[in-house]
Amino acid sequence: MKKLNIKFFAILLLVAFSCSDDFVNVDSPFENSEDFFNSEEDYQSALIGAYDPLQSTYLNVLLGEIASDNTLAGGESAIDVPGIQEVDDMIHTPINQQLRDIWSWMYGGVNRTNFIMEFKDKTDFPNKNAVLAQTRFLRAYYYFELVKWFGDVPFKVDARIQFGDQFSIPRTPKAEVYAQIEEDLIFAAANLPYIQPQTGRITKGAAQALLGKAYLYQNKFTQAATVLEDLINNGPHDLIADYSTMFENDNENNIESVFEVQYTDLEGAGFGCLQCSEGNVAVGFNGIRNYTGPLFESGFSFNVPTQEVVDAFEPGDVRLETAILDIDQWAADTGATFSIGFEHTGYFNRKYISRQGDLNTGDANLTNPNNYRSIRFADVLLMAAEALNRGGIDDGRAQLYLNRVRTRAMLPEVMATGTTLTNAIYQERRVELVGEGHHFFDLVRTGRAAAEIDGFQAGKHELFPIPSIEIQLAGNQWEQNPGY
Secondary structure: OOOOOHHHHHHHHHHHOOOOOEOOEOOOOOOOHHHOOOOHHHHHHHHHHHHHHHHHHHHHHHHHHHHOOOEEEEOOOOOOOHHHHHHHHOOOOOOOHHHHHHHHHHHHHHHHHHHHHHOOOOOOOOOHHHHHHHHHHHHHHHHHHHHHHHOOEEOOOOOOOOOOHHHOOOEEOHHHHHHHHHHHHHHHHHHOOOOOOOOOOOOHHHHHHHHHHHHHHOOOHHHHHHHHHHHHHHOOOOOOOOHHHOOOHHHOOOOOEEEEEOOOOOOOOEOOEHHHOOOOHHHHHHOEEOOEOOOEOEEOOEEEEOHHHHHOOOOOOOOHHHHEEEHHHHHHHHOOEOOOOOOOOOEEEHHHOOEOOOOOOOOOOOOOOOOEEEEEHHHHHHHHHHHHHHOOOOHHHHHHHHHHHHHHOOOOOOOOOHHHHHHHHHHHHHHHHOOOOOHHHHHHHOOOHHHHOOOOOOOOOOOOOOOHHHHHHOOOOOOOOOOO
């Protein structure tokens, strides 16, 4: 089979899990737990259900990129998906629908993992720890997203969040949430193999990489360097030789991919339930408006790269043409035609726009099968370089990891140290990972956002607002994030 077959269980999931999961309204598959978790098959089915909300993280990627200085919202007009436009302009409020979607969809994922953990001791079977390890990775992943976006969050482990619980669950300091994330990922790394028999399953390497990232976000540089270097030195991953093939649909789950969100082109999505899509919705949103021509498909022209990020690439950097499509040059070369959307810059996120031939079924704009490369080995190398440098541990090894990435890009090695090396690593992260949803959070966690993002207010925009409806449904016991 091509990948972890979330779609193989699609009928089960449509019956078992609501696609409208919310912090205060997260359905459980069965009213009576006696009906479930009586066999390994039950646990595996519930685990597939816990993987499923990963597909809704397309919005986290799309909105995270637009929040940075890498891209503009774009779309058809200034009122096309107002919530996206507001985040781009840093004028978002607690009634932003897209932010509420991130909140509720990630809590849907948390609840599915907690449902398994609630009944983790009910039935024994061989290799049960492997199921629990994948479950705990997923819980860590969803909570990490929540902490990244919202800071202190309502927090519960090993039991479902039931209706009414919102009145007794406070916002928990993010340090406590991070402690659980670390614990979950340490368990996952200890109980998973580097190579899974089924492509798309979480691996030891994925757990190590996310653990290193969680440490880095907390400035725990020694811990981050230790776990990331263990993965670099002992894991099975490497950089692929040809960067231009990295994001093609026929090159998914390659040696550079440490963790991918698996997508397919099965039908089932609609604008009334985008999270119901089995495909990567962001790909259609990123696409060229009213496009006719070779190679690509049309899309909604959101998330358009800025001239600034194009200019950030050094002369001779072979990654530029893979990362950014210059549509005017492409049209001149091929005769392609297109319409100009809102905030048109002349550029598109080439990594994640629809290619002709990607689809067998479904809507090209809502069900694209191209996987999201959530954690790549290049990211691991650059995180390790940053931890070694900023932690004052070893600039020599930091240079080594940085230059592995630069050498593939056909760029000269960097031999700097100290702050100059730090800035070189930051720069490399931007151009290597452009279009992949990381830059805004890199700017925030390193204290550079206010200087780089137009409209960013220090002391406010490091976090996004808790959705006001969620605060109201919790009896107004949760304080809003500062500035909102």
